[in-house]
Amino acid sequence: MLQLVYNIRYFFEKRGFYVSSRLADRLGMRVKNVRLFFIYLSFATLGIGFAFYLTLAFWLRLKDLVYAKRTSVFDL
Template identity: 75%
Template sequence: MMKAIYSLRYYLEKRGFYVSSRLADRLGMRAKSVRLFFIYVSFATLGVGFAVYLTLAFLLKLKDLVNTKRSSVFDL
């Protein structure tokens, strides 16, 4: 059972949106603490924390797409 939990955690950390890690880097905290904060806020506010997390993921992805530097015109 624990192996399945660890493999799920590894998968989500590897292929996730990196919202928690990027926010933790900016705030100077551990990513695990930020993830726990989002989990607790989601339970306390009946899902609003999850909506905030998805909004941050969308905005970070959008920022990455806008700030991507292209080396030539043909990379469009």
């Protein structure tokens, strides 16, 4: 079982992570910097999406509070 895990890891390290190496070679950068860029980019996009979600939730809640239907004039 352990050998299978090592074989899968070797496969992805040899073929899957070659994208960063190849991109770094084309751009003339270090592979470490390219990988760090992708990690930071993934955190940044997740943060932007979460902030957008919270903004929409706040906006919808505010809209519900402002435009609440009132049954009569005396509910003010």
